[in-house]
Amino acid sequence: MTTLGTASAAPGEIDTGRLAVGESRDGTEVGLPCAVVNGATDGKTLYLQAASDGDELNGVGVVSRVVPRLDPAELSGTLLVVGVVNYHAFQVAEHRNPIDDTKMNRAYPGDERGTSSERIAAATFDAATRADLILDLHQGSTSRMIDEVRVRCGRRHRMHGECLELAKTFGCGYVLDQKGPEGQLARAGPDEGIPTIDPELGGCVGWDEESIRAGVEGVFNVLREYDFLDGDATASQQTRAKxxxxxxxxxxxxxxxxxxxxxxxxxxxxxxxxxxxxxxxxxxxxxxxxxxxxxxxxxxxxxxxxxxxxxxxxxxxx
Structure with missing residues (x-):
């Protein structure tokens, strides 16, 4: 049995639930939507999250299309999914958590006794570090941007080669290979020895179907290349900017x-x-x-x- 928050799935099962991260201003418990997809056979674990920034919705679009297509009977290994990370910002369609005016993707690895954002970061980081691979779905906020993947650990990091290979497998066509700011999940994950990438799926107001399709294809490329699913990933040369x-x-x-x-x-x-x-x-x-x-x-x-x-x-x- 594999659990994430209130989601619990035996091998060959899928379940959804909520990951508790504190309480709202009226005392109501706040829980992030989460899912466990537990494959029928053993394998690696993939952690997938979206909407770390509350107005970056293309990743939510990807999750909403990927999870229904997964058949646990055909899956090896496990997916742990958090569909909306920045709960408070998502509710009001803002970039930053309005409770503490914090950009969530600067709060990792978090603090379970800290601010609202630090507590959410701590809960999701605890889930992420159970995995062998981490995909943190973003977009270029509401500006206009190409579909790309970011490798943020720095080119001298011991995990750089594995992160770069994961970015190539995701396969948006473009990769930004530049060390990111402190507090990004794509920096904190590699420090724990876990290949982590930050796909930036275009940039728009609301969501963009073309970028969502690119993200869905990227997730399934990863699932095939790392033996969660049968089949071959769609390999392509990537243009990298440093x-x-x-x-x-x-x-x-x-x-x-x-x-x-x-x-x-x-x-x-x-x-x-x-x-x-x-x-x-x-x-x-x-x-x-x-x-x-x-x-x-x-x-x-x-x-x-x-x-x-x-x-x-x-x-x-x-």
Missing amino acids: GFDQYGSPSGGLVRFEADLGDRVSAGDLLFEVIDVFGELQARVTANSDGVFWRTRRLPQVATGEYVCSVGTNVDTY
């Missing part, structure tokens, strides 16, 4: 992009122009270095110095 150049606006106005997401750009290429409300040119911004046009703001209006876009740099393939 850094980012971020660009702000030199003036206020309206942004007009000259590059599309995923485009290869060279140093000196025009990335965007800024015009005023009457269409008069205010500024032109060019790329500082070669790379991939990776991410942009969603709204056209900008103030002086406000973020506009990012280019992935130091690019190779593997």
